[in-house]
Amino acid sequence: AGDRWLVQAGPADHNDAVTYAPIHLPRLDEHNVIDFTNEGDTKYIITERLHNSQQAKPHLVLGIQILNPIHNESTEQISIYDGQSLSSQIRVWDLRKDLMSFPTMSKTHGILLRYESGSNAMGNVIIIITSTTGKYDIRQNRAIYFDSFPTLLVTGTHIKENGFGIWNSYYNSYQSEFGDHYLRKSNETLCIVDCDISYNQHEVLLVQSNSLILDKSNMSETTIIINGTTISKNGRGLRHFSRDLRNSNNLFHWYMYKNVIDRNAGGGFEVTLPYVWSYNENYTHSVVLENNTWSFNDDMAFILDGHYAQLNMSGNIFQNNTCKHGLISIRGMEKSMRITRNVITNNRGVYMVEFKANSQSEIRGELKAVFFENTLKKNIPPSPETPTSLIVFDGIQRVRIRRNLMSNNGLAYALVAGVKTARIDSKLDISENWWGTIDYAKIKRQIFDFNDWNDHAWPYLGLI
Structure with a gap:
């Protein structure tokens, strides 16, 4: 008996013999968990011959959703491989870093899940996996993958006589300071098309982020599109x-095309873009406004403030607005801008256009910023004694x-050149404009520059 090393499983077995209880693959039974309890334990794995085994249908893919993510204090590490191998060539979701990717779908009918508990696994991570039909490419023998980007489309809708027209709140991280879990996506879109938003007491569209979490997290992109919409007689505009x-x-x-914004009681377009430090020239905020009409608004203000952005403002009409202070103001960090073919007429304000950047982009050199082929006519000051200018630097x-x-x-000056610089000989290009006259002396009187200041506390720019 001492020479035996294989013993058929049975009640007569003794501890000095190795029990032969093979685990058969691919059969699933109570032995699908292989547990080694004591030193010297031996297990046998035997594959079986199968005929006409049922395989996964290649046109099916897997939908994956995370209901409860990994706790911040847990040592668990979970990775999902979008394929049936651990190859570095396939997509991998890290449940700590890539929560914005969920819910999502796999590219094939199989995935691998890699789990490491660590020394202090708190558990309670909940993952839902559902089979769903995907488009199948017979030539490539794989499913065609479509990622899911949440989009809210509001079309042909009347939004009237409410407190707020539309209110959006966005999260800055996956979890609050109180442990609440937030659902964030890498991309999401709000699209408002051919709607009528009128007679609301407060903002037409209020966009906020109420959470203040300083932890670094994955970047999320939000697109707001407003097309062909009438925004009229509201308590306030877009903020x-x-x-x-x-x-x-x-x-x-932000994208706005062919909208009519008129007769609103306060504001207009007041957007302060949050400062994002993981950005580059191609991955940053953007604001595009084309062929919109802003008219007969009270306390009107078009203000773009905050972090670096790419601004394209073309073909818009600003007419018959009464400004709270000035009409258009570009503030915050300097921005790439193209402001062209806009018509600014019959407005009342301290200024019509103001450039008030107070910080520079650390990743860019001198930015391209142009204001050309615009029409500014018949604009007037709030009162005759108010210091005013059409364009202010x-x-x-x-x-x-x-x-x-x-x-x-009717404003006191056409241009105030108050650009702050450390160089006395810096130049500001304001050439090839029509100032309403060909008289050089009259043109010079319309421009307030370095030579007009009573003291030299600030080195303001000269002109060319």
Whole structure:
């Protein structure tokens, strides 16, 4: 008996013999967990011959959703491989870093899940996996993958006589300071098309981030599209402000086309973009406004403030607005901008256009910023004694002012060149504009620059 090393499993077995209880694959039974309890334990794994075994249908893919993520204090590490191998060539979701990717779908009918508990696994991670039909490419023998980007489409809708027209709140992280879990996506879109948003007491559209979490997290992009919509007689216009203004994990893209914004009681477009430090020239905020009409609004203000962004403002009409202070103001960090073919007429305000950048982009050199082929006519001041100007420079960014039509305005100056710089010989390009006259002396009187200041406390720019 001492020479035996294989013993058929049975009640007569003794501890000095190795029990032969093979585990058969691919059969699933109570032995599918292979447990080694004592030193010297031996297990036998035997594969079986199968005929006509049922295989997964290749057109099925797997939907994956995380209901409860890994706790911050847990040592668990969970990775999901989008395929049936651990190859570095396939996509891998890390449940600590890639929560914004869920819910999502696999590319094939099989995935691998890798789990490491660590020394202090708190558990209670909940993952839902559901089979769903995907489009199948016979030639490539694989499912065609479509990622899921949440989109809210509001079309042909009347939003009237409410407190707020639309209110959006975005999260800055996956979890609050109180342990609440937030659902964040890498991309999401709000699209408002052919709607009528009128007679609401407060903002037409209020965008906020109420959470202030300073932990670094994955970046999320939010796109807001407003097309062909009438925005009229509301208590306030569009406003965007966030508690995470100085340290955000969210990028925003604003697109407005062919909208009519008129007769609103306050504001207009007041957007403060949060400061995002994981950005580059191609991965940053953007604001595009084309062919919109802003008219007969009270306390009107178009303000773009905050972090670096790419601004394209073309073909818009601003007419018959009464401004709270000034009409258009570009503030915060300097921005790449293209402001062209806009018509600004019959407005009342201290200024019509203000460039007031107070900080520079640390990843860019001199930015391209142009203000050209715009028409500014018949604009008037709030009162005759108020110091006013059509265009005001009151920051550090230089913008090229070219080929604009400026005439018949009642403001004290056409341009105030108050760009802050450390160089006395810096130049501001305002050439090829029409100032309403060909008389050089009259043109010079319309421009307030370095030579007009009573003292030299600030080195303001000269002109070319």
